[in-house]
Amino acid sequence: MKTDRFYSKNQTEFNKLIKQFESDYDFSKYPMEHNYQFGVLKKEYRFGKCNYCNSIIDICGIQSHGRVCENCGEIIHRDYWDGSIIRFYMRDKNEQTDGSLEITLQLKKPPVDRDGEFEFDLISIPIDYYNNVQDKGVVINQLKKHNGLIIYNTETDIAESVILNKNQMNICETTTDRKYRIPENHSSVVKIWDGVEYSEFDDFPVNETITIYKDWLIKKDAKEILRRSGMSSRPEFYSGRGVKKCDLNSKHLIKIFDLIYQQLKEDAAFNFCRMLFDIDQLSATAFIRNFLALERSNWKWPTKVNKEKKINSDIELDGTEMNAFATLASKLYGGGDNEFLSFRIKNEFFVYVNKFLNKRINKSQRKASPFYTTISKAIENVYLTEYAEANNYIEIHKNFILNHL
Numbered sequence: 001m002k003t004d005r006f007y008s009k010n011q012t013e014f015n016k017l018i019k020q021f022e023s024d025y026d027f028s029k030y031p032m033e034h035n036y037q038f039g040v041l042k043k044e045y046r047f048g049k050c051n052y053c054n055s056i057i058d059i060c061g062i063q064s065h066g067r068v069c070e071n072c073g074e075i076i077h078r079d080y081w082d083g084s085i086i087r088f089y090m091r092d093k094n095e096q097t098d099g100s101l102e103i104t105l106q107l108k109k110p111p112v113d114r115d116g117e118f119e120f121d122l123i124s125i126p127i128d129y130y131n132n133v134q135d136k137g138v139v140i141n142q143l144k145k146h147n148g149l150i151i152y153n154t155e156t157d158i159a160e161s162v163i164l165n166k167n168q169m170n171i172c173e174t175t176t177d178r179k180y181r182i183p184e185n186h187s188s189v190v191k192i193w194d195g196v197e198y199s200e201f202d203d204f205p206v207n208e209t210i211t212i213y214k215d216w217l218i219k220k221d222a223k224e225i226l227r228r229s230g231m232s233s234r235p236e237f238y239s240g241r242g243v244k245k246c247d248l249n250s251k252h253l254i255k256i257f258d259l260i261y262q263q264l265k266e267d268a269a270f271n272f273c274r275m276l277f278d279i280d281q282l283s284a285t286a287f288i289r290n291f292l293a294l295e296r297s298n299w300k301w302p303t304k305v306n307k308e309k310k311i312n313s314d315i316e317l318d319g320t321e322m323n324a325f326a327t328l329a330s331k332l333y334g335g336g337d338n339e340f341l342s343f344r345i346k347n348e349f350f351v352y353v354n355k356f357l358n359k360r361i362n363k364s365q366r367k368a369s370p371f372y373t374t375i376s377k378a379i380e381n382v383y384l385t386e387y388a389e390a391n392n393y394i395e396i397h398k399n400f401i402l403n404h405l
């Protein structure tokens, strides 16, 4: 689902944004929250599609049992077949689950969903599910209590023709025996905009939902910064995926850097850069863990933990060991494509930071700015020079690398 966030600086700007979007988005469905307002696209754009006749139909109940296409009359969705076993509770009048009695029935024929009623033409009560005849009697009584029509044959264990009100049933499980057919779906959901049809997974041209934030009321902590950069704020979300450009790339890093610079000021941004120098495997999980640790240490890097045990660190910022290239070379020989990709992502980021600093800080200020002198020197030394050398190296060893990446 395509969605976007908008941030307003003050109440006037917030009201202006609401006004700007209120002809296209419905805000009334969702209550105004403390610091944001959620809205959904007003125009009807989601439809059902029959896969038998390809016609666009009403989306209502598009994947409910027994749905019939209004154009060709085919049943386009079935949850139950002959032999399906359904497990349910009966609801009482207050919409609560009625006691603890769980009823399990096996269908002899699939029920037809008609005006909210389930008609079971023939039902048997599977012997396995109930211990004795007495238990079965309780089930029959329970069904009788809720329904007018039940004909039960005690000798054959078969109830013939039962009508259950669907609203009274709280279905918790449907099992279909393998020897019978599995649920079938001949329908899909499509989105239509300006006469063009999109599938559920296509890139839709407009936002289906929007959120307008009262930015001045939002705490700009690390998790919020991660969310605004387009990442998840939970490290476990990306766990085990390694270094992937779709999870974390230089665009994310640049957005995060900009947000830190605007919201938390120069010193925190400086420490963020130091942190990136230190992490050599830029998997999203490792990055988020380190980023949250940076916040916990009051935006000072290295954190206490890192100082004691230098994990993830191949590059020394403060000394003479500007050895990124050596590291890269050894990693390449060792087949370390994760490190190489991380290096490229970081390089793109540091090229941006370098330009940013040159633009932001004028020549006379540069000498006075520890942020500028330290970071730009390190970037030039480690990332720009070494990257050029690395490219050179790659050019020379192209065939070897191509075989190993």
Ligand SMILES: [Zn+2]
Residues within 6 Å of the ligand: 050, 051, 052, 053, 054, 055, 069, 070, 071, 072, 073, 074
């Ligand atoms: Zn049809």
